[in-house]
Amino acid sequence: MASAFTVAAAFVGFVFLVVLFTWRNQRPQAAAAATSPADETRAASSPSTAEMVPRPAAPDENRP
Amino acid sequence: MSTTAPVQQGVDDPGSPPDERRSNIALIVIVACQLMLVLDATIVNVALPDIQGALDFSPTNLAWVLNAYTIAFGGLLLLGGRAGDILGRLRVFQVGVVVFFLASLAGGLATESWMLVAARVGQGIGAAAASPNALALLTATFPEGPRRMKALAAWAAANGVGGSIGLIIGGMLTTWVSWRWVMFINVPIALAVASLAPRFISSPRRNPGRFDAVGAVAATVGLSALVYGFIRASSDGWSDTLTLTSFAVAVVVLAMFVVIETRASQPVVPLSLVTDLSRARTYTLLLMMVGSMISMFFFTTQFLQEVLDFSALRAGLAFLPMSVGIMVSAQRTTKLLPRLGPKPLMLFGAALCTSGMIWLTQLSEDTGYASGVLGPMLLFGLGVGMLMVPLSLSAVGGVSPRESGAASSMMVVTQQVGSSLGLAVLVTVYGTASRHAAEHPPAGLRRRTWPTTC
Numbered sequence: 001m002a003s004a005f006t007v008a009a010a011f012v013g014f015v016f017l018v019v020l021f022t023w024r025n026q027r028p029q030a031a032a033a034a035t036s037p038a039d040e041t042r043a044a045s046s047p048s049t050a051e052m053v054p055r056p057a058a059p060d061e062n063r064p
Numbered sequence: 065m066s067t068t069a070p071v072q073q074g075v076d077d078p079g080s081p082p083d084e085r086r087s088n089i090a091l092i093v094i095v096a097c098q099l100m101l102v103l104d105a106t107i108v109n110v111a112l113p114d115i116q117g118a119l120d121f122s123p124t125n126l127a128w129v130l131n132a133y134t135i136a137f138g139g140l141l142l143l144g145g146r147a148g149d150i151l152g153r154l155r156v157f158q159v160g161v162v163v164f165f166l167a168s169l170a171g172g173l174a175t176e177s178w179m180l181v182a183a184r185v186g187q188g189i190g191a192a193a194a195s196p197n198a199l200a201l202l203t204a205t206f207p208e209g210p211r212r213m214k215a216l217a218a219w220a221a222a223n224g225v226g227g228s229i230g231l232i233i234g235g236m237l238t239t240w241v242s243w244r245w246v247m248f249i250n251v252p253i254a255l256a257v258a259s260l261a262p263r264f265i266s267s268p269r270r271n272p273g274r275f276d277a278v279g280a281v282a283a284t285v286g287l288s289a290l291v292y293g294f295i296r297a298s299s300d301g302w303s304d305t306l307t308l309t310s311f312a313v314a315v316v317v318l319a320m321f322v323v324i325e326t327r328a329s330q331p332v333v334p335l336s337l338v339t340d341l342s343r344a345r346t347y348t349l350l351l352m353m354v355g356s357m358i359s360m361f362f363f364t365t366q367f368l369q370e371v372l373d374f375s376a377l378r379a380g381l382a383f384l385p386m387s388v389g390i391m392v393s394a395q396r397t398t399k400l401l402p403r404l405g406p407k408p409l410m411l412f413g414a415a416l417c418t419s420g421m422i423w424l425t426q427l428s429e430d431t432g433y434a435s436g437v438l439g440p441m442l443l444f445g446l447g448v449g450m451l452m453v454p455l456s457l458s459a460v461g462g463v464s465p466r467e468s469g470a471a472s473s474m475m476v477v478t479q480q481v482g483s484s485l486g487l488a489v490l491v492t493v494y495g496t497a498s499r500h501a502a503e504h505p506p507a508g509l510r511r512r513t514w515p516t517t518c
Contacts, residue, residue: 001367001494002425002427002497003493003494004491004494005363005421005425006422007493008355011355011356015410015417019407020411022345025405
């Protein structure tokens with residue numbers, strides 16, 4: 001079983017390395033700010049509106 | 065099939081005042097549905113010996129109680145997500161839940177082995193329609209921002225704890241009532257979800273379009289062959305003829321699928337989703353994460369039941385600390401994410417998971433639960449919560465509404481393929497090492513603790 005857990009550890013170790021070397025840290029506050037609280041609650045009660053009117057593209061936290 | 069006029073379903077009044085209570089109930093309904101679908105992958109496993117006795121299954125055919133669900137679910141996921149985009153997500157979600165309800169009822173009433181396998185296929189079809197659309201409805205209900213973060217944390221927690229909860233509930237029902245109740249348990253949940261969904265979940269507008277029928281068939285055949293190949297590899301080895309044939313079919317058909325999608329005006333999966341490097345990276349990390357998580361469930365359960373001699377129920381209960389760890393850390397992650405950003409949390413989460421896995425490599429016949437299993441489970445559970453929330457946000461974030469169904473499908477497909485791939489690889493590693501060390505073939509591993517979605 002140790003060998004299987006070693007390979008599984010390598011899987012999550014790979015995740016660690018990829019995040020460490022390639023992930024840009026960007027706090028998701030920017031994404032939250034792109035949507036005002038009013039927009040958010042309106043969209044929650046009527047997502048159709050939110051879907052039909054494209055909001056400004058929210059900066060994805062992991063896009064370069 | 066094409067639609068011309070967008071319609072709205074279940075929307076009370078577009079101008080109605082904000083109703084946080086309504087969206088909270090919507091979240092509960094969606095997460096409850098996802099939990100039902102996820103735990104169904106493991107809840108049956110515990111009941112397999114009873115099912116075998118009651119319905120006179122041969123040992124070979126018994127595996128199809130698990131495989132039928134896995135293959136139907138994995139194979140139809142992309143189609144389910146695309147159907148939601150075109151026909152309406154709430155509608156397809158509801159149809160999926162109703163199909164799941166009927167299949168669960170039929171499975172509980174089965175008197176022949178083929179009836180139960182057919183019911184499991186029905187459950188897989190229902191899950192494939194419901195799961196990606198549940199996620200798409202969640203992202204539509206909660207726009208990007210703190211509320212989506214919390215909603216996705218609940219979603220990720222349901223995925224994380226579903227496997228262990230399935231083992232616990234399956235053990236309880238099988239021990240105290242009957243194996244039939246591992247199917248019947250879905251009936252009231254599915255009924256509640258199907259009846260509450262139109263009242264509390266607002267349906268986004270349908271996106272007029274038509275099915276890319278050829279692409280849908282190719283996706284279904286290719287994914288089914290891929291999932292079956294991994295299942296076959298874990299039970300019969302990578303060099304088995306049927307394993308190789310399945311992979312060959314999967315490669316050829318999925319290659320055809322890519323070609324078809326590049327030419328389709330309205331593809332099942334917009335290739336921009338997978339050619340976007342950052343999103344492709346997120347899918348890869350999800351794949352590795354789920355592949356690792358499956359080993360935690362599979363091999364630790366083997367250890368608990370075969371070395372520590374735990375009953376199925378006790379083994380399920382032994383996973384509770386990990387479930388609690390996932391829930392607590394997913395919730396904390398939503399609070400820390402705006403302050404710290406995803407990177408430090410993901411690094412810490414991955415470090416915790418890796419530490420837990422390395423700790424588990426020390427398991428031996430002398431290891432007790434408290435001394436050698438509890439600690440790694442807690443570490444892994446806490447790490448999973450920290451990783452899954454940012455990964456889920458990244459997988460479905462920044463997608464146009466038109467493509468949110470496809471993006472949700474891709475995320476669920478990634479998890480599904482990751483669990484099949486991870487199990488196949490790790491069982492092979494285990495089998496090879498065992499043969500060298502003590503001549504324990506991989507067939508010695510029982511497959512009854514296989515959560516196919518995490």
